[in-house]
Amino acid sequence: MMKLTGENKERLNFYIDIIEKKLASYNNFDEENFPQKNLADAMNYSLSAGGKRVRPVLMLEFCRLCGGDFQKALSPAAAMEMIHTFSLIHDDLPCMDDDDFRRGKPSCHKKFGEAIALLAGDALENLAFEVIADCELPDRVKINLIRELSNAVGINGMIGGQVIDIENEGKGISEDLLYKMHSCKTGALIKAACRMGCIAADADGKKLLNAGAFAEKIGLAFQIIDDILNVAGDEKVLGKPVGSDIKHGKTTFVTIYGLEKSMQMAETLTNEAISILKEFDENEFIVDFTKNLLLRKK
Amino acid sequence: MMKLTGENKERLNFYIDIIEKKLASYNNFDEENFPQKNLADAMNYSLSAGGKRVRPVLMLEFCRLCGGDFQKALSPAAAMEMIHTFSLIHDDLPCMDDDDFRRGKPSCHKKFGEAIALLAGDALENLAFEVIADCELPDRVKINLIRELSNAVGINGMIGGQVIDIENEGKGISEDLLYKMHSCKTGALIKAACRMGCIAADADGKKLLNAGAFAEKIGLAFQIIDDILNVAGDEKVLGKPVGSDIKHGKTTFVTIYGLEKSMQMAETLTNEAISILKEFDENEFIVDFTKNLLLRKK
Numbered sequence: 001m002m003k004l005t006g007e008n009k010e011r012l013n014f015y016i017d018i019i020e021k022k023l024a025s026y027n028n029f030d031e032e033n034f035p036q037k038n039l040a041d042a043m044n045y046s047l048s049a050g051g052k053r054v055r056p057v058l059m060l061e062f063c064r065l066c067g068g069d070f071q072k073a074l075s076p077a078a079a080m081e082m083i084h085t086f087s088l089i090h091d092d093l094p095c096m097d098d099d100d101f102r103r104g105k106p107s108c109h110k111k112f113g114e115a116i117a118l119l120a121g122d123a124l125e126n127l128a129f130e131v132i133a134d135c136e137l138p139d140r141v142k143i144n145l146i147r148e149l150s151n152a153v154g155i156n157g158m159i160g161g162q163v164i165d166i167e168n169e170g171k172g173i174s175e176d177l178l179y180k181m182h183s184c185k186t187g188a189l190i191k192a193a194c195r196m197g198c199i200a201a202d203a204d205g206k207k208l209l210n211a212g213a214f215a216e217k218i219g220l221a222f223q224i225i226d227d228i229l230n231v232a233g234d235e236k237v238l239g240k241p242v243g244s245d246i247k248h249g250k251t252t253f254v255t256i257y258g259l260e261k262s263m264q265m266a267e268t269l270t271n272e273a274i275s276i277l278k279e280f281d282e283n284e285f286i287v288d289f290t291k292n293l294l295l296r297k298k
Numbered sequence: 299m300m301k302l303t304g305e306n307k308e309r310l311n312f313y314i315d316i317i318e319k320k321l322a323s324y325n326n327f328d329e330e331n332f333p334q335k336n337l338a339d340a341m342n343y344s345l346s347a348g349g350k351r352v353r354p355v356l357m358l359e360f361c362r363l364c365g366g367d368f369q370k371a372l373s374p375a376a377a378m379e380m381i382h383t384f385s386l387i388h389d390d391l392p393c394m395d396d397d398d399f400r401r402g403k404p405s406c407h408k409k410f411g412e413a414i415a416l417l418a419g420d421a422l423e424n425l426a427f428e429v430i431a432d433c434e435l436p437d438r439v440k441i442n443l444i445r446e447l448s449n450a451v452g453i454n455g456m457i458g459g460q461v462i463d464i465e466n467e468g469k470g471i472s473e474d475l476l477y478k479m480h481s482c483k484t485g486a487l488i489k490a491a492c493r494m495g496c497i498a499a500d501a502d503g504k505k506l507l508n509a510g511a512f513a514e515k516i517g518l519a520f521q522i523i524d525d526i527l528n529v530a531g532d533e534k535v536l537g538k539p540v541g542s543d544i545k546h547g548k549t550t551f552v553t554i555y556g557l558e559k560s561m562q563m564a565e566t567l568t569n570e571a572i573s574i575l576k577e578f579d580e581n582e583f584i585v586d587f588t589k590n591l592l593l594r595k596k
Binding site for chain 1: 334336341393411412413414417425431445448452458460461464
């Protein structure tokens with residue numbers, strides 16, 4: 001999806017490649033007649049379904065930007081993608097958004113049934129913590145990573161944001177609540193991704209603060225663009241029906257500000273995010289990556 | 299539910315009291331107009347719904363038996379109960395067992411709706427790891443606890459066992475698979491509870507092995523008794539309808555061995571478990587507790 005070129009494109013492709021190989025490596029159940037095979041298949045089906053891998057790429061890159069070995073952030077990056085994938089599986093369930101398609105393929109419950117999809121989400125959520133606990137970083141760093149991740153997932157993060165979303169479906173919500181919802185629902189995990197990259201590199205507090213401030217800007221920009229694409233995107237490119245927000249009566253940045261103003265807001269946020277990146281050396285890739293998030297078509 | 303007397307009864311009541319106070323302490327959202335309030339309420343509703351607290355009691359007691367300060371195992375014990383509660387909430391959902399009642403009260407989704415119940419389960423699963431990461435034990439111990447817990451929850455533990463259960467509903471399953479299903483579905487978490495108590499006390503490998511062997515015996519006995527109560531229990535005491543296993547066409551120890559032989563098996567397993575406890579000093583409470591698991595009516 002990204003229009004990066006040259007070395008930046010190579011770096012992005014390299015990151016995505018090692019992330020996807022890492023994710024595939026957990027599907028290693030070679031027992032004959034493994035009775036939980038369907039669960040492993042469902043987990044792998046959703047984990048390997050592509051997606052932009054934005055969060056794990058951010059984690060690897062912030063680890064590198066802080067002078068760390070990004071290979072050491074690979075397990076936490078996989079854990080982050082497991083959390084993101086679990087949230088998508090549960091989000092698609094009939095009692096939630098009831099989406100039949102995800103990334104151009106049948107959603108997990110359409111393919112494996114609701115019960116297995118529910119449990120595949122549960123298992124991925126758990127596996128994320130198992131993977132961090134088992135990785136090769138000092139225990140102190142692993143605990144900091146788990147603390148950062150769990151805090152971003154819970155009642156004051158992603159899951160809390162989903163609750164605000166669900167409970168206000170079909171109602172007009174205030175601007176304040178819209179911002180709070182998105183800072184929880186999508187912002188918290190993106191912020192955790194950037195910060196966890198710094199933590200894996202054992203970076204100082206100033207780097208963590210800058211990474212967090214950068215993430216807040218792009219997290220919001222990312223969500224605004226999501227809202228725009230949900231109205232004005234191309235179904236064939238997105239791989240899912242356009243207009244589901246309207247169908248569910250959701251308040252979005254587009255319903256509050258309109259398309260044009262929303263696009264301007266995303267651009268301003270992206271510029272602000274890029275200016276924060278001046279605090280990091282060798283920032284060519286992340287600057288390019290950030291610019292291209294704005295141009296994405298899915 | 300337990301018929302303990304004297305000091306043992308006092309100890310059990312004390313353990314349950316501090317566990318329930320600890321669980322209640324996480325429901326500390328005092329923000330005005332907290333928009334995720336419904337989620338916090340649903341989590342607390344299910345967490346505070348009583349139950350036998352068998353797993354956290356085992357954890358505290360094994361910590362004490364290994365010479366540890368059981369107060370230090372209190373956060374991990376609360377985490378364990380969060381995992382157990384999350385599994386009950388998701389188990390009761392319409393796409394799973396579709397149970398309207400749990401412990402004599404409406405199940406979480408009957409009270410809060412399916413979407414909130416799903417997310418309350420997700421949030422409790424996450425909170426378990428957050429609570430361990432935040433507790434006051436050395437990082438090395440915390441990582442060992444998280445490794446033990448996540449391993450017991452995942453594809454080769456509780457969730458894997460639920461998959462075996464679901465996929466074989468209405469089919470006759472082999473004895474082997476029945477044992478495997480239960481050692482995953484309920485056994486893994488009970489084993490983790492006992493072992494995590496030892497880990498919190500920084501106990502040696504021999505104590506961990508004995509705690510694990512003990513747990514395997516009582517885990518199986520506990521499940522056999524569950525199967526017996528599902529057929530022969532008293533609805534008023536159980537707080538849920540009797541016969542749901544038969545309704546769902548499940549293979550259970552009772553359908554394979556009959557009521558009498560099942561009861562004998564539970565008794566033999568309990569005696570074997572008690573003999574393992576000779577490896578621990580000051581075992582009066584845990585011996586009494588184990589005997590009484592066999593006598594439970596719910």
